[in-house]
Amino acid sequence: MFADYSMAELGAIFAMQGFAGLILFSVFVLMALGLAIIFGQMGVINMAHGEFMILGAYVTYLMSNLFADYMPALFSIYFFVAMILAFIASGLLGLFVEWAMIRHLYKRPLDTLLATWGLSLILQQTYRSVFGAREVGVSIPDWMMGSLPLTDLIEVPINGIFVMVLAVGISLAVYIMMFRSRWGKQVRAINQNRVMAGAVGINTEWTDRLTFGIGCGVAGVAGSAFTMIGSTGPTAGQLYIVDTFLVVVFGGAGSLLGTIASAFSISQAQSIMEFFLSGSMAKVLTLLVVVGILMIRPQGLFSLKLRK
């Protein structure tokens, strides 16, 4: 299967596919971070996670139109404003959903799964009614267009690099929040022992709500980043949900590092296989391998040693 290519070409193919894999990796990381907070720390299955991302994407779309119409001078930086607004919009919706729905279901994880699936259907239809069934794309500022030639054979698109930088930035931000902030300490304390955490004066209810909100907010930022590399439709979120959950479960729920490692291995495997097999077979094989490994090692790659 390699005979038709020269060594240089083969190297370039691997580099390009590797880079495509890196973009996919960034996408997976962005998707999975919010879920790693919500599912990993709280154990809540949020099937509407994809729809929170899409909300961020639509906020970005609105901002892009707004800036293009009213503030064309600032258009090149609209994206940063949109990202903050996406975080706020998805986060607020998350806070509301936690208050209205999730907090009643903490003891029934399977029911949470069904209820949030219902929520995802409602959100999808809302997007369809408001923005139409067709996919929408945002206009990308000029500086993000085009690609960067590294060698004669290897080129990398700038928006891809941007998404990668974002993924690194947001991962760092989540790491700092999780392991360096007071909130993160409280979340981890509750994850380890809820009753004890409450006994030492942590407001567990409020921390739960905030955690859910922040997880959804991160999803919104992820959605915002996706508009840079693809278009957004009302049902786009559903396409990602299985992948995202597998990334988090495969990495070991509760481990941020595990999530990133599993996003890396899944995305690289998929994009390298995609070149030699058809896209669908690459996907099937990747999923099968992941599920197979999960059957042998249900706790995922990295598991936290906790006494429950």
Next chain:
Amino acid sequence: MQSSAFLSRKEMIGFALLAALIFIVFPMMLDSFRLNLFGKYLTYAFVAVGLALCWGAGGILSLGQGVFFGLGGYCMAMFLKLEASTPENTSIQSTPGIPDFMDWNQLTELPVWWQPFYSLPLALFAVVAVPVVFAFIIGVAMFTRRVGGVYFAIITQAFAAILTILIIGQQGYTGGVNGITDLRTLLGWDIRTDEAKTTLYFVNGVLLFAVLFAAQYVRKSKLGRLLIAMRDQEDRVRFSGYNVANFKIFIFCLGAAFAGIGGAMFTLQVGFMSPTLVGIVPSIEMVIFCAVGGRLSILGAVYGALLVNWAKTTFSESFPELWLFGLGGLFIAVVMLFPNGLAGVWSEKIEPRLLALLGKAPADKSAPDGAPAE
């Protein structure tokens, strides 16, 4: 305590009412087209009954029942497709005698794994065996390692995704996104006529009752008691010396077998099978059929499947935008307000009043096999 008889008096009335509805009321009230539609809804009831056992009684939520429904359906469809693809019927193809979609995809001979489906007994065997074997493999891998709860749900959902992608990707072998269509006859008997559809509706009804009786038998057996015990206190059952994994594997395989039969009946009545009936979305909708009916009640599961599908047809015909709101709202409402579904509403609200109205003393107050797992 429940009575030890196979059917208590109350359950006997419930079964009789459902039988009257399916075998007398529907055929008399509905025209042939609608009856066929209701037959289609009832094929989903097979899955819902299986879920009532797995999820309601056993606490195993599978989001991949569509996989088993689809496998059963595809096994049936492969047999029917081969029968429809005689060399005479397909003489315009470059390779006559193979299914049309294979010819379109430049296949020149039938794949080996299609060969057994020339035989009806083998195909019927496969309708049950393929889903069961598949469920057995998943079950052994997961339950012996004590994977359960949400992890099991997510992994079964991944299987639903995998099978859909596989079917769509391997167009030449599976018919791709269109599925296996243009099915005509079953051993020379045309299944597309109105009479055939009515006959199939009754066959479907009889099979559904066979499945319901099997499910009732399991519920009443020691296994049924153990399932509920496992759902609520898995470790205690394990420490009492039972092999929890084996019971779970069995009930999961049984649910898969039910779903496979339902899938085969779907293919026969509707006349095609496609990957859109296999994937994540249909699989999770099957769970809602069961949840609406009352996750513990096997009869409720049938009503749930009928009601939700009927609502889906009615609403998506007249108000397509509202349907998703309605379905989404249904998911949330059933979980948050009516965790025991229709069966719960019936036994908690309607039945006591009905009995009071009839001047009878209320029946024993024991909860129907316990509330959903907290």
